[in-house]
Amino acid sequence: MESFTYEDIQQIANDILSKVKCRPKLGIICGSGLGKLADMVEDREVIPYNEIPGFPISTVPGHAGKLIFGTLRNKSVVLMQGRVHCYEGYSPQKIALPVRTMKLMGIKVLFVTNAAGGINRNFNVGDMMVIKDHLNLSGVNPLVGINDERFGPRFPPMSRAYDIELRKLALSIAKEMGFADLVHEGVYSMMLGPNFETVTECRLISIAGVDATGMSTVPEVIVAKHCGMTVFGMSLITNKVIMEYDQDATANHEEVLETGEKSSRYTQQLIAEIVGRLDLDI
Numbered sequence: 001m002e003s004f005t006y007e008d009i010q011q012i013a014n015d016i017l018s019k020v021k022c023r024p025k026l027g028i029i030c031g032s033g034l035g036k037l038a039d040m041v042e043d044r045e046v047i048p049y050n051e052i053p054g055f056p057i058s059t060v061p062g063h064a065g066k067l068i069f070g071t072l073r074n075k076s077v078v079l080m081q082g083r084v085h086c087y088e089g090y091s092p093q094k095i096a097l098p099v100r101t102m103k104l105m106g107i108k109v110l111f112v113t114n115a116a117g118g119i120n121r122n123f124n125v126g127d128m129m130v131i132k133d134h135l136n137l138s139g140v141n142p143l144v145g146i147n148d149e150r151f152g153p154r155f156p157p158m159s160r161a162y163d164i165e166l167r168k169l170a171l172s173i174a175k176e177m178g179f180a181d182l183v184h185e186g187v188y189s190m191m192l193g194p195n196f197e198t199v200t201e202c203r204l205i206s207i208a209g210v211d212a213t214g215m216s217t218v219p220e221v222i223v224a225k226h227c228g229m230t231v232f233g234m235s236l237i238t239n240k241v242i243m244e245y246d247q248d249a250t251a252n253h254e255e256v257l258e259t260g261e262k263s264s265r266y267t268q269q270l271i272a273e274i275v276g277r278l279d280l281d282i
């Protein structure tokens with residue numbers, strides 16, 4: 001099994017910090033079609049993933065594969081413009097590597113965004129969902145294997161993975177900005193992919209209380225909580241999943257990217273406003 005020691009990751013973090021002036025405390029992982037968030041970052045310093053030894057390279061359209069350092073609403077941030085997924089064949093430990101690298105670069109708060117299919121019938125395409133919990137149906141976990149206590153405990157709690165104060169802040173800002181109808185709160189489930197879910201899988205997770213489903217985010221959140229980061233998660237609903245058998249319509253990646261492009265303005269505005277009001281002197 002692929003593994004990276006604390007020293008391996010410290011080396012990667014040191015290499016990255018040697019190339020930039022910015023010393024961010026906030027990290028933002030941009031999901032499919034949400035890479036345009038990076039357009040809002042000022043005083044940019046950009047490092048392509050392929051210039052970072054050990055960093056996994058995105059192979060999915062819509063995931064640029066760059067670390068973007070800079071300021072967003074006067075806060076120092078680092079954006080992952082593009083993420084990697086287990087369905088690409090990367091180990092969960094490899095998926096977790098960028099998050100642990102951000103930890104050792106000094107990141108205290110992690111925003112994780114993704115594109116997801118709407119399970120909750122009240123969610124419409126283009127809506128956003130503030131994640132309050134997740135259901136890990138992927139069968140993978142980046143914490144499997146030897147645990148290094150310098151990152152975190154062997155058996156970390158996961159019942160409060162998504163910070164309640166940031167969730168409340170996001171919903172409050174959405175209301176202030178007139179987005180209240182577009183922004184929900186709910187449960188995210190991860191399946192391994194790369195196939196989209198079956199009708200029965202959608203029906204099962206709907207019964208379990210899941211509101212949106214995707215193929216990412218959970219490994220990053222597990223590792224971020226393990227090493228003590230404060231986590232905020234948000235999904236962009238890019239289609240309504242198919243809950244009836246033998247329907248003609250099918251989910252596809254093109255509509256995921258198209259919705260991401262169309263809805264990025266709202267997502268950007270909401271994320272930027274939340275960032276602007278963050279107290280990072282933690």
Ligand SMILES: Nc1nc2ncn(CCNC(CO)CO)c2c(=O)[nH]1
Nearest residue numbers: 115116117213214215238251253256
């Ligand atoms: N029904 C459905 N709609 C979705 N929109 C985005 N994703 C997340 C997966 N995104 C993949 C394929 O677009 C690219 O990482 C999904 C999903 O898993 N299911």
